[in-house]
Amino acid sequence: MAEVQPTRMELIKLRRRIKMATRGHALLKMKRDGLIMEFRDILEEAKEVIGGMVEKYESARERLAIAMAADGVIAVKSIALSCHTEPSFTIKKKNIMGVVVPVIKREKVRKRVSERDYGVIGTTARIDEAVAAYEELVDAILEVAELETTLKRLIEEIEKTKRRVNALEYRVIPDMEATAKYISFRLEEMDRENIVRLKKIKAKMAKT
């Protein structure tokens, strides 16, 4: 604080900066609240979807293990080789208050048994079940991909914004205000010194 020059110009500059910081602070606060609102909207949905995905993963693994145990690893692998219709989807980017998040549009991940690439006659129901379970899992993964990334991005942005808001509120603005106060006190003090000095001089001049 000692390094600032106690001049009127410095004071004016400082006041301008305080004004701007307060305005920025208010804006950031609004951004933070907006982000948290957005976040809470998504959270409920994400909770469900992510939990669902974990469950589906477990059950798909189980089904696959059964199919592999009952029909042999080679049979499952050979069917895997014949599958080539990839699940299709499109991915777009959305902007939530400066946070870029993906939006995934799923198209036809689940297939009917007759639409699958392997013959139904040569395979068993266990394999069909395993495939169906994995199709569900992939569907869930695509949903999770969108929600989880959005959630993570929002959290990061909230943290960043929060840190900035707090830094302004508790550090930057009080510091500047203290400096402004110091300068105005110094100026007043200098004024008073000057008056006293003038009076002294006047008294001396009157004597001679």
Added chain:
Amino acid sequence: MKKMAVIGDPEFNVGFRLVGIRDIYDVSSQEELEKAVRETLTRKDVGVVVIRYDLLKKLPYALQREVDESVDPTFVAVGGEGGIEEIREKIRRAIGVDLWK
């Protein structure tokens, strides 16, 4: 139209092969894993990358950050409850309250 890619050990990948996903990286060593992740990060036709959660945690920190920040492709960690715990912890840190449950 985008494609999915899967990174995992062969046993993890079989199921995804059944669904018809072709871009599958069988990794069994750390070098292969890093190479696969780097490749998927730069590929233009891949929109979502599925990766095993424990493999994701094995990546060097810088690469993990890159994976976290990438939107196209988006990475999804599958397997185990670790992912949920991680998000929960992050929420607790950012908001100050455990909103998850």
